[in-house]
Amino acid sequence: MCADWIPGVSQLKSICQLVTGDVEGAARTQENFVRECPVVSQSVALGQLIAGDEDGAKETWDRGVGTISNVANGIPVVGHVKGEFVN
Amino acid sequence: MIIILFCDNLYVGGIHHAFGDHEGGNRALNAATRTTVVLASGAAAGIASGGLAAIPAGIAAGSTYDLVETGITKKPAGIVAVVDNAVKNPSAGTIFDVAVAYAGDGLAGYSGGQIGNKLVTMQQLSKLEHARAMKMEQLNNGMFSDGASGGGGMSTGQAIQLGSEINSLTSQINTIAQGSPQWWYDPKTGNVTVTKPNSITAVPIVGNMPDTTDCEDGQSPEQRREAQRQRLIRVYQMQEDAFQHDVYPQQPCDQLSKGDKAKCLKEQNSKKPTRSIDTAYPNVLRTNSEQLKNMKDTIKQKFNQDPNKKGRKEIEQLNRARWIPVPMFDQCPFTVSFHC
Numbered sequence: 001m002c003a004d005w006i007p008g009v010s011q012l013k014s015i016c017q018l019v020t021g022d023v024e025g026a027a028r029t030q031e032n033f034v035r036e037c038p039v040v041s042q043s044v045a046l047g048q049l050i051a052g053d054e055d056g057a058k059e060t061w062d063r064g065v066g067t068i069s070n071v072a073n074g075i076p077v078v079g080h081v082k083g084e085f086v087n
Numbered sequence: 088m089i090i091i092l093f094c095d096n097l098y099v100g101g102i103h104h105a106f107g108d109h110e111g112g113n114r115a116l117n118a119a120t121r122t123t124v125v126l127a128s129g130a131a132a133g134i135a136s137g138g139l140a141a142i143p144a145g146i147a148a149g150s151t152y153d154l155v156e157t158g159i160t161k162k163p164a165g166i167v168a169v170v171d172n173a174v175k176n177p178s179a180g181t182i183f184d185v186a187v188a189y190a191g192d193g194l195a196g197y198s199g200g201q202i203g204n205k206l207v208t209m210q211q212l213s214k215l216e217h218a219r220a221m222k223m224e225q226l227n228n229g230m231f232s233d234g235a236s237g238g239g240g241m242s243t244g245q246a247i248q249l250g251s252e253i254n255s256l257t258s259q260i261n262t263i264a265q266g267s268p269q270w271w272y273d274p275k276t277g278n279v280t281v282t283k284p285n286s287i288t289a290v291p292i293v294g295n296m297p298d299t300t301d302c303e304d305g306q307s308p309e310q311r312r313e314a315q316r317q318r319l320i321r322v323y324q325m326q327e328d329a330f331q332h333d334v335y336p337q338q339p340c341d342q343l344s345k346g347d348k349a350k351c352l353k354e355q356n357s358k359k360p361t362r363s364i365d366t367a368y369p370n371v372l373r374t375n376s377e378q379l380k381n382m383k384d385t386i387k388q389k390f391n392q393d394p395n396k397k398g399r400k401e402i403e404q405l406n407r408a409r410w411i412p413v414p415m416f417d418q419c420p421f422t423v424s425f426h427c
Contacts, residue, residue: 003187013183020179029180070118076126079119083112 004032005067007040035060036067117156121165125149125192126199133200134207141203145196146189166192212263219256222249 004010010033017026034044041064048057073079125148132144153165163171169188173181226249229241241249306314340351 003184003191009187013180013187016179016183022178022180025178025180069115073115073118074122076119076123079115079122083114083116083119085112 004029005036005038005041007033007037010037035063038064038068040064041067121149121152122195124152125195126202129196129199130203130206132196134203137204138200139197141196141200142193143196145194145199146192148196149192208263212260215256215260215263219253219260222253222256225249226253 004013010029014026014029017023017029033040035041041060045057045060045064048054048060072082125145128148129141129145133141150166153167156164157167162168166185166188169181169184173185226241226246229246229249340348340355343351
């Protein structure tokens, strides 16, 4: 699931998986993408909410926000301040 | 860097947006520190090598960091976790993840190298600009007499020497900042001009601006200084005007067809200027570099003459010159030296 949220990279990975016959893995990569990529995941969560899948919407939302949080963690200073703040 | 840090966690769902979430806080601190280490390693390697060594340095730093973290926490972290996953579950996806993880650290290292080199460049630029500012101040002090510092007594030779040094510094600054030794804004064409380094950049203009107010006998030092100041203001004015001299009437040729455009441009070139520096300042005598060389040669030929009469005719213009402005770069418009 590493890097599955990055547009382009995620699709490239899926193609590699499809070429090697790992259809299930390719589908998982794309599922990770739609649930973790910022903006995309929020749209998907909204769609799930409208469709009545509240639990699914919450999970998707959490995963999307988690991506943003992790990206922020990796930025020097921002991550340090965030770490100190949360601690 | 972002990719690897996301790999660090391999977690889905849940976010530590609560005070006292020590695990989340530590994760954030760890991820940020890891990025800092990778960037710093890339910067050090980038500065040392000046180039691509930052990429392997970033990868090495990221891997080392993850190995140390794995050793301490006894849990696979970062790249170690990704490689571990690929070994246990070999597939195109997991191998792809390994490649992306290394590529991420390589890119982060490269970015660090770029930042490091940029900082070094900025430091060099700062030093050069400081040195140039000092010399420009020295030149200004030489031009403007303020009595106390003994300014205003700079000779033409000294001014030109300082101007050359300033030009040299400007060339170094431009080479670092713009990639070309000569780079300045041309007020005549409104374009940024880049020329070859060996072209002539400074042309001495010898001129005489008769004035009845300055350098008269019996003037007090204050009056002399004020007269010098006034004259310099006029020189500045003329120098500004000189940038705009030889203005030609413009007519729009761009919209015409190819043949008509050539004709239009030819017509434009044949027109007389609507304004010329010679008509604007008819009493200013200008001497080009060739004439100056001739004068110098003539003086050499008449070496055995009375010094007071040596090359008198040829250097008459130089002797009566009140000022010699030397056009320079944008940052240093000209030097002016005057005899009074």
